[in-house]
Amino acid sequence: MKKKLIINGKNIFVFSETLLKVLNELEIAKSHNLAIAVNEKVVQKINWKKYKIKSGDIIEIVEPLKGG
Amino acid sequence: MQEQLVIANKKFKSRLFMGSSRYPNHQVMLDSLSASKTEVVTVAIRRVSLKKYNENIIDVLKKKYFILPNTAGCFTIKEAVLTAELAREALKTNFVKLEVIGNDEDLLPDVENLIPAAKQLVKRKFNVLPYCNDDPLICRKLQDVGCAAVMPLAAPIGSGMGIQNQQNIKLIVQESNVPVIIDAGVGTASDVAIAMELGCDGVLLNTAVAEAQNPILMAKAMAEAIESGRNAFLAGRIPRRSIAKNSTTNKGRIHLIKKN
Numbered sequence: 001m002k003k004k005l006i007i008n009g010k011n012i013f014v015f016s017e018t019l020l021k022v023l024n025e026l027e028i029a030k031s032h033n034l035a036i037a038v039n040e041k042v043v044q045k046i047n048w049k050k051y052k053i054k055s056g057d058i059i060e061i062v063e064p065l066k067g068g
Numbered sequence: 069m070q071e072q073l074v075i076a077n078k079k080f081k082s083r084l085f086m087g088s089s090r091y092p093n094h095q096v097m098l099d100s101l102s103a104s105k106t107e108v109v110t111v112a113i114r115r116v117s118l119k120k121y122n123e124n125i126i127d128v129l130k131k132k133y134f135i136l137p138n139t140a141g142c143f144t145i146k147e148a149v150l151t152a153e154l155a156r157e158a159l160k161t162n163f164v165k166l167e168v169i170g171n172d173e174d175l176l177p178d179v180e181n182l183i184p185a186a187k188q189l190v191k192r193k194f195n196v197l198p199y200c201n202d203d204p205l206i207c208r209k210l211q212d213v214g215c216a217a218v219m220p221l222a223a224p225i226g227s228g229m230g231i232q233n234q235q236n237i238k239l240i241v242q243e244s245n246v247p248v249i250i251d252a253g254v255g256t257a258s259d260v261a262i263a264m265e266l267g268c269d270g271v272l273l274n275t276a277v278a279e280a281q282n283p284i285l286m287a288k289a290m291a292e293a294i295e296s297g298r299n300a301f302l303a304g305r306i307p308r309r310s311i312a313k314n315s316t317t318n319k320g321r322i323h324l325i326k327k328n
Contacts, residue, residue, distance in 0.1 A: 008116070008118060010118065033158050034116065037154055040146070040150055042156075062115055063114065064111040064112065064114075064126045064137060064159060065114045066088040066091075066112065067088060067138055068089045068090070068112075068225070
């Protein structure tokens with residue numbers, strides 16, 4: 001069953017059960033500079049594989065970019 | 069040899085911190101950073117694109133520089149703290165350049181939110197380098213909550229106007245027990261030299277180099293200004309006088325006598 005998530009401010013429907021699978025499903029390159037927060041809490045990279053997502057979760061997926 | 073800059077037990081040979089934004093292209097940025105002799109390069113934390121792959125140069129920068137993430141664009145304590153936490157996870161660093169701004173137009177620090185955000189981050193074991201106003205009282209408060217340095221602006225971000233309130237910067241330097249890094253508003257090398265002559269411990273800049281007509285040459289000028297300004301500060305300048313004082317003695321000069 002599809003889950004409705006808010007990822008980086010957008011409504012997105014996914015089948016995946018875990019954070020890591022969401023990245024795969026959305027074809028987000030798993031750069032080692034990525035960082036993820038679910039409902040305003042950082043989820044460490046080592047926990048992506050087992051972290052279960054649920055409908056309504058608000059997810060921020062970020063990376064460092066050029067900045068001043 | 070000059071003493072090194074130390075922030076939260078981390079030693080830096082260069083006192084120039086450089087931003088990585090607004091360069092015409094990646095190569096000019098890399099060449100400019102190299103010419104600046106900087107060790108510290110700032111980066112922002114931004115949402116990944118869900119549509120396409122973005123070329124990311126961070127891995128290249130990480131190999132050569134100490135990466136200082138910022139919380140640019142954060143308007144609230146919550147946004148700034150979460151951005152810092154994400155930066156720590158992404159880059160495995162406890163250092164953060166803390167920015168909490170009031171609005172998108174003047175980009176001035178919102179100190180009412182900046183101080184509690186700094187306090188929260190210090191509590192979470194961050195080494196906090198806050199971008200703040202050129203206000204001695206605010207800098208003292210940031211120091212009191214445990215910031216590792218204070219980073220007063222010279223002038224608004226990207227304005228290139230140089231240090232607008234030298235007296236305040238001098239007071240901040242005199243009163244501070246932590247390094248003082250001028251952040252934002254620098255336009256050219258003389259601005260950097262003035263900051264260093266006032267006793268600042270370093271300068272963080274971006275636009276002045278990235279948008280110069282020749283960024284690489286400007287980066288070199290900035291590196292030289294850092295060194296010259298620091299040397300002048302350490303050497304101790306002469307006091308300013310309101311009247312002239314001859315540098316050559318009058319003793320022994322010819323003195324013509326008028327014939328009648």
